[in-house]
Amino acid sequence: MIETSMTWSDLMFMLNGAGKTLLITFWAVAGGTTLGIVFGLIRATGSLWISIPLGFILDILRSVPLLIQFILANSFQAIAGLNATPFVVGCTVLGLYTSAYCTEIVRGGVLAVPQTTRRAARSLGLSYTQDLTNIVFPLATRAMLPSWIGLTLGVMKDSALVLWIGIIELLRSSQIIITRIQEPLFVLSVAGLIYFLISFPISRIGAHLERKWREDD
Amino acid sequence: MFNYTFHWRPAFQALPAMLEGALITIQIAVLSMLIGTVIAIALAVASGSQYRLARFGASVWVETARNTPALFQIYMAYFGLGSIGIFLDSYIALLAGITFNNAGYLAETFRGGLRAIPPIQTRAGRSLGLGAFSTFRLIVLPQLFRIVFYPMTNQIVWAILMTSLGVIVGLNIDLTGVTQELNVRTFRTFEYFAIAAVIYYLITKLVTGSARLAAWKLFKY
Amino acid sequence: MIEVENVQKKFGLLEVLKGVSLTVEKGEVVSIIGGSGSGKSTLLMCINGLESIQGGRVLVDGIDVHAKDTNLNKLRQRIGIVFQQWNAFPHLTVLENTMLAPRKVLGKPKEEAKAVAIAQLEHVGLVDKLDVYPSKLSGGQQQRMAIARALAMSPKYMLFDEVTSALDPQLVSEVLDTMRLLADEGMTMICVTHEMGFARDVSDRVAFFHEGVVEEIGPPSQIFGKRSKSPETKKFLANVR
Numbered sequence: 001m002i003e004t005s006m007t008w009s010d011l012m013f014m015l016n017g018a019g020k021t022l023l024i025t026f027w028a029v030a031g032g033t034t035l036g037i038v039f040g041l042i043r044a045t046g047s048l049w050i051s052i053p054l055g056f057i058l059d060i061l062r063s064v065p066l067l068i069q070f071i072l073a074n075s076f077q078a079i080a081g082l083n084a085t086p087f088v089v090g091c092t093v094l095g096l097y098t099s100a101y102c103t104e105i106v107r108g109g110v111l112a113v114p115q116t117t118r119r120a121a122r123s124l125g126l127s128y129t130q131d132l133t134n135i136v137f138p139l140a141t142r143a144m145l146p147s148w149i150g151l152t153l154g155v156m157k158d159s160a161l162v163l164w165i166g167i168i169e170l171l172r173s174s175q176i177i178i179t180r181i182q183e184p185l186f187v188l189s190v191a192g193l194i195y196f197l198i199s200f201p202i203s204r205i206g207a208h209l210e211r212k213w214r215e216d217d
Numbered sequence: 218m219f220n221y222t223f224h225w226r227p228a229f230q231a232l233p234a235m236l237e238g239a240l241i242t243i244q245i246a247v248l249s250m251l252i253g254t255v256i257a258i259a260l261a262v263a264s265g266s267q268y269r270l271a272r273f274g275a276s277v278w279v280e281t282a283r284n285t286p287a288l289f290q291i292y293m294a295y296f297g298l299g300s301i302g303i304f305l306d307s308y309i310a311l312l313a314g315i316t317f318n319n320a321g322y323l324a325e326t327f328r329g330g331l332r333a334i335p336p337i338q339t340r341a342g343r344s345l346g347l348g349a350f351s352t353f354r355l356i357v358l359p360q361l362f363r364i365v366f367y368p369m370t371n372q373i374v375w376a377i378l379m380t381s382l383g384v385i386v387g388l389n390i391d392l393t394g395v396t397q398e399l400n401v402r403t404f405r406t407f408e409y410f411a412i413a414a415v416i417y418y419l420i421t422k423l424v425t426g427s428a429r430l431a432a433w434k435l436f437k438y
Numbered sequence: 439m440i441e442v443e444n445v446q447k448k449f450g451l452l453e454v455l456k457g458v459s460l461t462v463e464k465g466e467v468v469s470i471i472g473g474s475g476s477g478k479s480t481l482l483m484c485i486n487g488l489e490s491i492q493g494g495r496v497l498v499d500g501i502d503v504h505a506k507d508t509n510l511n512k513l514r515q516r517i518g519i520v521f522q523q524w525n526a527f528p529h530l531t532v533l534e535n536t537m538l539a540p541r542k543v544l545g546k547p548k549e550e551a552k553a554v555a556i557a558q559l560e561h562v563g564l565v566d567k568l569d570v571y572p573s574k575l576s577g578g579q580q581q582r583m584a585i586a587r588a589l590a591m592s593p594k595y596m597l598f599d600e601v602t603s604a605l606d607p608q609l610v611s612e613v614l615d616t617m618r619l620l621a622d623e624g625m626t627m628i629c630v631t632h633e634m635g636f637a638r639d640v641s642d643r644v645a646f647f648h649e650g651v652v653e654e655i656g657p658p659s660q661i662f663g664k665r666s667k668s669p670e671t672k673k674f675l676a677n678v679r
Contacts, residue, residue: 185300
């Protein structure tokens with residue numbers, strides 16, 4: 001057996017960190033997806049006067065390191081005296097970051113629905129919203145879901161960076177234990193395994209769906 | 218609300234130092250891409266190999282790279298390897314971590330790319346009397362290059378963004394590292410990091426812009 | 439001369455060719471007709487060694503295609519083949535597509551390879567498309583280019599694998615006309631085809647494939663006429679007409 005001075009309470013401490021990781025991921029993905037759907041529809045169907053500036057701003061979020069976004073947001077909220085907790089800052093930044101990617105997924109999905117299909121729907125007398133909810137979303141979901149699952153997992157992994165603004169998530173909690181018991185390889189392996197156990201099954205489901213749907217077409 | 222005066226002038230005076238850091242950032246990204254591509258090709262070949270051990274090794278690499286955070290992979294190189302007596306400095310650890318990550322993602326890209334080329338292309342090449350290797354070099358490889366070009370461009374951008382994680386393991390010579398040093402000395406966090414953000418943005422735009430230009434020049438078909 | 443002797447081909451458990459024999463003389467045009475899945479296309483792949491066989495043998499000019507010591511790359515220079523689709527190399531222009539094999543396989547100097555390629559492209563009526571990429575060509579033009587590309591190797595035999603099946607109806611005739619031209623010039627050809635008119639007008643003999651064997655073979659007048667002896671042939675022809 002592997003000898004280690006890591007205790008059950010250490011493991012619980014790490015699982016607690018993993019819980020924090022999942023919680024941040026949940027809020028970021030929930031907020032980011034909501035925004036992403038709105039932004040995505042604007043990008044796909046809105047007027048160019050809104051669509052282009054929006055695309056430009058979201059592109060910045062994808063082109064600046066997430067770590068720096070955390071640092072800037074944290075510093076900004078201090079300057080502005082918002083008194084937001086690191087957790088709120090972390091979720092907000094990660095949520096906006098998520099929305100930037102989600103927007104492109106939604107836009108791609110909506111544009112993948114053939115124009116003729118939508119014309120057919122409108123010609124039957126369906127309103128814009130009815131067209132969206134009855135025709136576009138069901139069809140686009142197929143195109144979007146695998147990418148969205150990939151995005152969610154990406155956000156889960158990227159959430160590790162909130163440790164820099166003082167949140168003790170999975171990786172930070174491992175680091176704390178490493179400092180105490182000086183067994184970096186073992187403790188990190190446990191952390192890696194936890195990440196893997198969360199991520200791998202979900203990514204497999206995503207890949208499976210993608211394959212299955214491609215065969216159906 | 219804003220009980221704070223922005224001091225941009227001293228921040229701009231630090232620009233030369235930050236741009237030097239940016240060069241290190243680009244250096245790490247480019248090196249990690251070059252080494253990562255070579256390893257990725259080996260992984261793609263190994264994952265199609267008849268040897269079980271090669272397939273297993275490749276899939277462990279690829280799945281670990283894809284299912285754990287990049288920061289975790291850098292931690293492994295920096296802290297983890299210490300347990301088995303390998304001590305990397307922060308530069309090498311960062312390079313190793315990003316290279317590991319790149320290789321894993323690119324291996325999947327190459328595998329998918331190879332699958333996207335219709336098998337009849339190989340047959341058509343062979344039917345003209347070309348040998349297996351010539352067919353791969355003249356027919357398959359150029360088409361593969363085009364398919365993986367955009368994913369590879371994305372990966373370079375990822376690599377650039379990932380280099381910012383070096384600061385967490387104590388790197389102080391890349392763009393983020395230099396910026397953090399300035400920040401610690403002056404506590405003008407927002408100003409310095411805002412400038413760093415703009416530089417990162419410009420670097421990524423430079424990369425994607427030149428990639429687009431190259432694609433336009435290279436892929437006439 | 440191409441001699442196919444009792445060839446058997448299996449994909450896993452599926453037996454595609456169950457002992458096929460066929461001889462094609464020099465200058466002869468043989469069409470192969472039959473339902474899908476009857477093994478027609480597979481036979482062509484076996485003739486130039488793109489598919490292995492599990493029994494029997496294939497001789498091209500007396501050389502055993504599937505013998506271990508046969509240099510397939512050399513043998514394939516004598517046998518041109520055109521496939522149903524994805525023939526064109528998308529990253530090369532029409533001229534580059536056609537020059538590739540003369541340069542890389544025959545080792546001809548660039549100018550000579552170019553001259554050969556241009557001559558063959560002229561032959562199929564594509565000389566005005568030299569610097570165009572295949573994606574800009576119609577399906578019919580792509581198939582004619584594929585024919586020119588095969589001809590640029592000066593093959594003794596040409597194999598055609600349902601070359602018009604993936605084409606829009608109005609593009610079929612330009613490809614068939616090119617094939618007719620070749621037949622008139624005395625090229626030895628084996629054509630797997632669904633175009634019964636072509637099979638009847640151009641072929642010296644027609645072979646009807648059914649469930650992995652040659653059900654009936656003979657001159658077009660026999661296969662398409664009242665003299666056909668096989669009820670399967672009659673059934674097939676009644677359905678395609």
